[in-house]
Amino acid sequence: MVAAEEIERVSKLMRIDVDDHREYVDKVQSMIEFFDVLDSAGVESEEISMQEIPISNLRNDEHVPFDGKLIEKLNHYKGTYVRAPKMSS
Numbered sequence: 001m002v003a004a005e006e007i008e009r010v011s012k013l014m015r016i017d018v019d020d021h022r023e024y025v026d027k028v029q030s031m032i033e034f035f036d037v038l039d040s041a042g043v044e045s046e047e048i049s050m051q052e053i054p055i056s057n058l059r060n061d062e063h064v065p066f067d068g069k070l071i072e073k074l075n076h077y078k079g080t081y082v083r084a085p086k087m088s089s
Contacts, residue, residue: 002029004024008021
């Protein structure tokens with residue numbers, strides 16, 4: 001079970017201001033329960049096939065200087081900040 005104190009400690013470590021830590025207990029607990037479901041999915045026997053590509057087939061890394069201000073190229077920016085969509089609860 002997740003405790004409000006754990007959420008408070010993690011939010012402080014992440015430097016996130018949370019007014020009422022108790023309101024997130026149920027949300028975090030349901031996320032942990034979902035991870036438990038994923039852990040019990042039993043995919044250890046599944047084989048992941050990947051096509052091997054020799055390094056010689058990859059492109060060379062190349063530095064391309066950018067003289068403009070990248071933040072000005074973003075759709076939703078204000079000063080030096082980028083506005084992100086609101087998180088739904």
